[in-house]
Amino acid sequence: MRITSALVDPALLExxxxxxxxxxxxxxxxxxxxxxxxxxxxxxxxxxxVYAAKETRERIAEREYDLLRALERLGAPAVEAVAIVADRVAADGEHLEPVLVTRHLQFSLPYRAVFSHTLRPETMNRLLDALAALLVRLHLLGFFWGDCSLSNTLFRRDAGAFAAYLVDAETGALHLRLSNGQRDEDLEIARTNIFGESLDLQAAGLLHEAIDPEQVSDEVVRRYETLWHELTHEEKVEKDTRRNMERRIRRLNEMGFDVEEVSMSVVDSQVHIRPKVVDAGHHTRRLLRLTGLDAEENQARRLLNDLDAYRAESDLADESQAAHRWLTEVFEPVVRAVPAALRRKLEPPELFVQIIEHRFHLSEKAGRDVGLAPAVQSFLNDVLVHRPDEQAILGYDAGEDDEPVEETVSPEL
Structure with missing residues (x-):
């Protein structure tokens, strides 16, 4: 047996x-x-x-391993390659196919798990947005997927939306830059695959009657093209250049993209503006820099909003000091208030975001701010206890913990 890995886990040998x-x-x-x-x-x-082990041919395993490692270095939203296990021989002397080992993405779901019950059109729209954004981000990096589909994607909840991750790269190829023809080919493959998957969901009774499978596949392409245009087109303005440039950059930041530089040229009294987008995660990086918390983009945006509100209420001028106090006095006490049996339901950033939303709705109903501690206790007893377990835990049965939570929330909240 031969294991190829940048940092092998000795437990794999067992x-x-x-x-x-x-x-x-x-x-x-x-x-x-x-x-x-x-x-x-x-x-x-x-x-x-938790690891995923996939049996495949050696050449394919090596190719996918190298591609996933390259995507990781580029910061692409994809699963992490761990190892290739080759030269496997069975007890009877038969040679077995190599295995590609990847790290399982915690709290992620394949699309069939998301469609375990009939999804509303609004939820489907959020999934399509996530898939379109994933394909755009990969294309900006020069990655040709070759088999974009719902099946080859994992989804994680992201503050009411979804974040999508590539999970299968065996048909992919990494280039310095993709041509329009390569992007069009990838889009057509995506359209065909998603149409077939939507028909399959419809046959299983898992597609809402208002959702047309053909529209689903066309909608992914439409959303991709809209986002790609916003990210890459050259804008022509005749006046107020600064305001137009700031508006363009703000729109890109709201989509979760950072702008490294802006190139401008003057042609026939018109200013041509083309931003250079370098990566996704504008809010994610700010949150990580301030607090050390690693969250999805929408989660990070909501957490930063809460942090900024806390900073304003506390009248703290220093952003770093405010972030430290918010983390230790607000975020961490909320996470610690969740009983151990329920911590596998949602990851901490998503948990905090949903508690913020719950507090808002309770306050609206009461006509006053109900406070964080009562909101946490209400969320644990009335919402979280009834949610399915989304974390990968061996032998865990979500139904075992569906009892009201008796613990009281820490008074530090």
Whole structure:
């Protein structure tokens, strides 16, 4: 057996590699929702970390491993490649296919898990927005996917929206820059795949009657083209250049993209403005810099809004000092208030965002600010306890914990 890895987890050596993945014993496996795959895929949990193991041909495994590592270096939204396990030999001497090992993305769901019940059109729209944004971000990096689909994407909740991640890169290719023809080809593949997946959902009764499968696939392309145009087009203005430039950059920041530089040229008394977009995550990076919290973009925006409100109420001029106090006096006490049995329901940033929303609705109903502590207690008892478990925990049954929470929220809130 041969393991190729930048940083191998010694626990990987304990897995039954001489056995085909299809026959791995259940005591090594994690029961997780799984998307459609042409390969045998198994989830395992080692020392608190969940990995996905996929059996495939060696050339394909090496190619995908290299691509995922390259995407990681570029900061792309994709799963993390961990290792390739090759030269596997069964007890009877049969040579087994290599296995690509990736780190499972916590709190993520394949699209079939999201569609475990009939989704409303509004929820479908948020999924399409996430998929379109993912494809745009990959294309900006010069990555040709070659098999964009719902099946090859993982979704994480992001403050009422979804964030999408690439989970299968075996048909991809990384270039310095994609041509319009390459982008069009990727879009057509996406359109075809998503149309077929939507028909499959419709046949299973999981697509809302108001949703047309053909419109779903066309809508992804439309949203992609709208976002791509906003990010890349050259804007022509005749006056008030500064205000137009600031407005353009603000729109891009609100979409979660940073602008590294702006190029301007004057042609026939018109100013041509073209921003250079370098990456997604404007709010994510600001939150990480101020607090050390790693969150999705929409989550980060909402957390920063709460931080800014706290700073204004506390009359703290120094942003770093305000961030430290907000983290220790507001965010962390809320997270600690959640009983251990319920912490696997939502990741901390999403939990905090939903509690903020819950507080707002309670305050609107009461006609006054109900305060953070009562909002937390109400959310735990009335909302969180009834939510399904979205974290990958072996042997955990969400139904076991569906009892009212008796713990009282810490008085520090």
């Amino acid at each position: 897995l039954p590699w001489p056995t085909p993945l299809e026959d791995w014993p259940s005591d090594h496996l994690v029961a997780l929702p799984q998307g459609i795959s042409r390969h045998v895929v198994r989830f395992v949990r080692l020392d608190g970390t």
